[in-house]
Amino acid sequence: MLKKPLKSLKVGRDKFFDILRANNLLIIPKRSYHITTNSHHRFRKHKNLILDYQINKPNQVWVADITYIGSRSNPTYLSLIADAYSKKIVVHHVADKLNTQSSLLALKNALKNKKVNLGLLIHHSDRALQYCSNESKITGEEQY
Numbered sequence: 001m002l003k004k005p006l007k008s009l010k011v012g013r014d015k016f017f018d019i020l021r022a023n024n025l026l027i028i029p030k031r032s033y034h035i036t037t038n039s040h041h042r043f044r045k046h047k048n049l050i051l052d053y054q055i056n057k058p059n060q061v062w063v064a065d066i067t068y069i070g071s072r073s074n075p076t077y078l079s080l081i082a083d084a085y086s087k088k089i090v091v092h093h094v095a096d097k098l099n100t101q102s103s104l105l106a107l108k109n110a111l112k113n114k115k116v117n118l119g120l121l122i123h124h125s126d127r128a129l130q131y132c133s134n135e136s137k138i139t140g141e142e143q144y
Helices: 003-008 013-022 100-110
Strands: 061-070 075-083 089-095 122-124
Touching: 061 100, 075 100, 089 100
Parallel strands: 061 122
Antiparallel strands: 061 075, 075 089
16 A cells, blocks of 8 residues: 555655654564463472672572573473673573473582582572472582
8 A cells, every 4th residue: 555655755665664663653573482480389489588689799699590492392491590790601401301300400510619608699590390399409418
């Protein structure tokens, strides 16, 4: 419908979309997400310790998360732990399944770093099932 009037105004496809964008007339497509977080579970959810916490040096707070990589039909799950101050990845672990063991393995590998003061370190996550399950309780000599 607009092809002839736009051509007479010397407005091509790209300029036309620039005009639509400038006037907020473009429809932004919704992204479909692969949900990896289930925060509505029966396990204990720990208090958010970093809500009003001032992070001013590395290795005070580690932030953990899980995302999927690959295709939706055959996803692989990437568990990441990043330092909240420096934004550097402390450790990563790739697994075929979305489970607690993958998150624990990533944490145990991250804790092998002897330069970290474990008494002052906070491990923060989105409180998904993998981080709150009974399997994720660390006791005795493994307590961090």
